[in-house]
Amino acid sequence: MSSRFRPRTAPRVGASHVPPLTFDASRLTLHVSRFTFHVSRCTPHVSRLALVVILLLVFLTACASPPAQPLAFDPAPWSDGEVSTYDVRDKAGTLAGTATWSWQRSPEGWIQAYELNLGGRLDRGEVVMAPDLRPLRSWRELGGRRLETTYGADKITIQQTATDGTVTTKELKPTADSVDNDASLMVQRALPLAAGYVTRYTDIIPTTGLTAPIRLTVSGAETVTVPAGTFPAWRVVMEAGSVQHDGWYGQEAPYLLLKYRNRASGAVFELRSWSGAGAAPVGRPAPTTVAPAPVAPQASLPPLNVPFLVVAFLVQYPLMLLFPLLLGWWLRRRYGVGWGLFAAGALTLIASQVVHLPLNWALGLLGGGRGVALWPLLPLALVAGLSAGVCEEGARWLALRFFLKRARGWREALQFGAGHGGSEAIIFGLLALINLIIILALRSLDLAALGITGDAADQVRAALAQFWRSPWYMPVLAGLERVFAITFHVAMAVLVMRAITRRHIGYLVAAIAAHAALDAWAVWAVRTLGVNWTEVGVGVTAL
Incomplete structure (x- = not known):
């Protein structure tokens, strides 16, 4: 660098920031997957081990980063007219x-x-x-x-x-x-x-x-x-x-x-x-050629991506909307467990979210820009997983313990878990289907006729382009993820049922720990390994 820039007398130390114009720290979306976990037995050592692991992770997280100094600026290094x-x-x-x-x-x-x-x-x-x-x-x-x-x-x-x-x-x-x-x-x-x-x-x-x-x-x-x-x-x-x-x-x-x-x-x-x-x-002077803003979302679509996406949707929606109902029907025919337990499992999911969603909002996991959502990834994943584990497994235990007293066998637990995981898959499937309908409508309608013009129209076109450029296999992965999630919920329902029939709280602790660990893995893996490897892990665990 030229000698006209003289070195600073006081040592200069680093800082970080949220860049203007390009980064919005308030938007933070979490994607939590569910997957299978098989437990054959549970002992008091499970809860002790879980406690030791959590305490160790908290200790390592606390020691991982150096302490921050108070924010203090030196005199402004820029000049008038810079x-x-x-x-x-x-x-x-x-x-x-x-x-x-x-x-x-x-x-x-x-x-x-x-x-x-x-x-x-x-x-x-x-x-x-x-x-x-x-x-x-x-x-x-x-x-x-x-x-x-x-x-x-x-x-x-x-x-x-x-x-x-x-x-x-x-x-x-x-x-x-x-x-x-x-x-x-x-x-x-x-x-x-x-x-x-x-x-x-x-x-x-x-x-x-x-x-x-x-x-x-x-x-x-x-x-x-x-x-x-x-x-x-x-x-x-x-x-x-x-x-x-x-x-x-x-x-x-x-x-x-x-x-x-x-x-x-x-x-x-x-x-x-x-x-x-x-x-x-x-x-040096600025270049005279600047790439124009994207206008047509179809211009850079990968070849055959749209037809493959359509085929993938034809796989995704049956997995999310029909498979849960077929599973409930098969369990009824195979084991004689009625649809009432399936419905009870669905209501338990809804009841758990009455607590889970406000809790996540209070923690900052929903809405972003504050709270746990701004923690380092590892403790954030642990808290997100524990929130899901406590709320969903706790709701499952309360429903079976106090409201379904006649259901005291593993067959009933299968149907109850299928209702819990199946209703979740159906809800996500309906939301995805509504989103697809909106995307198709926006793709075929005149945005100006809808009052969407200028920068707003450009943003809509960019979003449409991004949607149709997404990897064609992603809808299939989304459908398979729901199948894995149903398998997980069924396994956890059996584990919670065992906690009730054997009167051993250790099984409930194991279910909460399993749910927390697997959801924490999903939060961590999707941000470090990517969606594809996260779903591979989900699938391997389910098998």
Whole structure:
């Protein structure tokens, strides 16, 4: 790097952030699979072993990460009138657009302005900050909406004006470490980045009206080459729960953001040029060719993907909607157990969700942006699995113990479990079928006639394209997963029935532990190994 960038006197240490424009930490979706588990007997040692394993995992999780330092900014390294531009590339490496950030002094402190241009679609805004880089207010315009955020001493007010002129307001509670999401990427330049540095802050996300605690870590030093040149950099990892992103910041003043990578979308920002007061500019002019925004979702469809998807749907829906009923019919004919037990199992599933869903919301597993959903992946998976295990196996035990006193055999348990797992498969199947009907309708209808135009129409087309580009075998995997889930519920119903008939609580503990462990595996595996390998594990376990 040029000598005009003089090294900083104080050591600089790392931080992480939720990138503006490209990452929304409030959206976090969990996919929990069920699968088979066979238990022949249970002893008190099972609960003791489960307790030891849980305590060990909690200990390892607590010791895995270094402690975070309080958020504290150094004096702003940018100058009045500074401008930096970035190439924005998509997952395939194609140039998708450009981004520009600029800084101006104001009587209140600093104004950061930015503009993101993706194939002609503009996203722009400003963040006004105090001299200590506390956010004071911001505005943002995207997709025809305008967001205005005001940071007060006792509340944060977010006002949104929709495309039709409707105005809505939301209030959030401020924290001492609040950072506006639209400024977080750039204000990290003022953090004392250095090897091993860790800090935290609360990300305020006006577009969703939510907050997200962010853990910022410098993972090491690297040499980064971008269109503007080659620079020594600190690599920063930005964590919002199990979601991570990467940033590379210059090690020498003015500590430029050199590169940013959004792991979720695959988008990459690379510094193309920079200019500041009293320093020669760096970088090169922006390229004249930018890939246009996608218009037709059919343009890049893999060959024969749509016909294969149709065939896969013809397999998926019978597995999810018909197989559960056929299983109940077969159990009735084979063992003489009536449909009443099947219905009781279905009602037990619904009753368990009356507790399970509010519990997950309270924990932050639903809705995202807070609570357990922002924990590291391992403890998040454990809590999600334990929540499902306690609620569903507890409901199963209560139903059999107090409401189905005449059902005291393994045959009745088979039908009861088939009703529990079968009703779940039918519910998911109906939801998937409704979604398919909506997709087919949107594909054939004129979006403009429905009042969907502009950026909203582009988003719908992109969603349709993504749907039809999805691997053709995914619907089959979804159907098979429900078959595995039914097998699991049947096995757990037999185990819980044994807890009642033998009056041994250890069997119930084993059922809860099995349910928690397998659901935790699914949460962990789907984020680390991918859906395909997760379902392979489900299938192997079921066999």
